[in-house]
Amino acid sequence: MTDETANIDKWAHHLLDAERRCEAVAPITSSGAEISIDDAYQIQAALIARKVAAGETVIGAKLGLTSAAKQRTMGVHEPLYAVLTDANLLPAEGALPMDRLIHPRVEPEFVFVMGEDLAGPGVSAQDVLAATAAVCCGLEVIDSRYADFKFTLPDVVADNASTARFVLGSTLIRPTFDLSLVGCVLERNGDVVATAAGAAVMGSPAEAVALLANFLGRRGQRIQAGWVILSGGLTDAVAIGAGDHVSATFGRLGRVGVHAAA
Ligand code: OOG
Ligand code: MG
Numbered sequence: 559m560t561d562e563t564a565n566i567d568k569w570a571h572h573l574l575d576a577e578r579r580c581e582a583v584a585p586i587t588s589s590g591a592e593i594s595i596d597d598a599y600q601i602q603a604a605l606i607a608r609k610v611a612a613g614e615t616v617i618g619a620k621l622g623l624t625s626a627a628k629q630r631t632m633g634v635h636e637p638l639y640a641v642l643t644d645a646n647l648l649p650a651e652g653a654l655p656m657d658r659l660i661h662p663r664v665e666p667e668f669v670f671v672m673g674e675d676l677a678g679p680g681v682s683a684q685d686v687l688a689a690t691a692a693v694c695c696g697l698e699v700i701d702s703r704y705a706d707f708k709f710t711l712p713d714v715v716a717d718n719a720s721t722a723r724f725v726l727g728s729t730l731i732r733p734t735f736d737l738s739l740v741g742c743v744l745e746r747n748g749d750v751v752a753t754a755a756g757a758a759v760m761g762s763p764a765e766a767v768a769l770l771a772n773f774l775g776r777r778g779q780r781i782q783a784g785w786v787i788l789s790g791g792l793t794d795a796v797a798i799g800a801g802d803h804v805s806a807t808f809g810r811l812g813r814v815g816v817h818a819a820a
Contacts (some may be wrong), residue, residue: 566597570604573703573717582660582705585713598715599777603717606641610723614643617786619774620667622625622681622719624790625758628665632747634711637760639679639770640719642786648723656800659722662682662701664798664816665791666742666806668756668763669696672785675683676767678775683764685787687733689781690764695727695742695808698788700795722786727814738762740809742792747803752793763789796805 569586574584586593586601593601610616623629624637648654654662673691701722702711714720738757743750760766766789771781781787796806798818805815 562596564721566600566604569593569601569716570608571799572603573601576703579801580658580660583703585704585709587713588712589702593712593716595715601679601716602640602718606643609643609645614645616641617644617647618642618788619770619785620719620721620783621766621770621790622714624760624769625754625792627754628759629789632707632714634709634714636711637766637769637790638711638715638719639773640715642721642724642788646721646723648699648725648816650725650728651815651817652725654723654798654816654820658702658818659699659701661707662699662722662723662798662818663707663795664804665698665700665795666739666744666754666787666793666808667698667791668737668759668808669694670763670767670787670789671730672781672783672787674783675780676771677780678772680709681768681771681775683762683768686764690733692730692810693733693737694730695806695811696788697725697804697806697814698705698791699723699798699816725814725816726786727808727812729812731809731811733764735810737764740790740811743807744793744796745805746796746798751796754792756792758792759790766790
């Protein structure tokens with residue numbers, strides 16, 4: 559093993575350990591370690607490899623920081639991607655296991671269920687829509703392993719983009735309409751906390767999935783048929799605490815909710 563792979567493994571272990579202990583850690587880059595975006599994706603891959611070795615199954619991928627709201631609030635101005643496993647999927651209206659989470663936040667997203675494999679280069683939003691079996695609405699529960707959700711792009715890539723849980727709405731339909739015009743109303747305990755339209759995500763959420771296909775193609779990987787893809791939060795994420803219920807209503811894609819036990 560080279561020193562380099564030892565370091566990749568060391569950071570993957572560090573982040574996995576923070577997740578298991580439910581304790582926030584300092585960002586990798588704050589330790590003085592210089593990690594490139596490429597190193598960060600290698601740490602992410604090593605972290606997922608450990609989860610798969612422990613019995614989890616990869617079921618999809620997600621984009622992050624694909625809307626202006628998310629980029630502005632997180633102070634990171636480039637999109638990224640991460641990997642979803644079956645352990646991240648929560649049943650609809652499921653209760654969040656708050657004792658397993660550090661400081662969860664919830665964000666509304668358009669979700670794509672892929673009908674065909676897709677890999678760049680040159681994948682367009684049109685190609686994505688043609689390869690999509692269905693779209694639905696979803697809520698992603700993010701839970702950065704870094705204190706106060708403070709990180710740089712390499713830090714958050716290494717941390718699998720703060721991935722923790724997600725829930726899917728029950729209306730699954732073919733995307734034969736303009737996703738950019740679908741409205742979204744985010745509520746916490748019945749109060750509207752944010753509103754947006756699909757266009758908040760790169761003009762159209764299908765553009766985000768095209769970006770993923772092109773990102774993966776560059777690394778010799780592909781989007782796989784059957785994968786679930788979260789295209790990125792449309793609005794700022796909202797904190798969820800014990801007893802809270804967060805829901806999002808997405809025009810014709812219906813409603814999706816998640817709650818935290820009191
Ligand atoms: C990073 C994850 C971003 C999204 O949808 O933009 C993300 C974070 O905000 O902690 O999942
Ligand atoms: Mg997200």
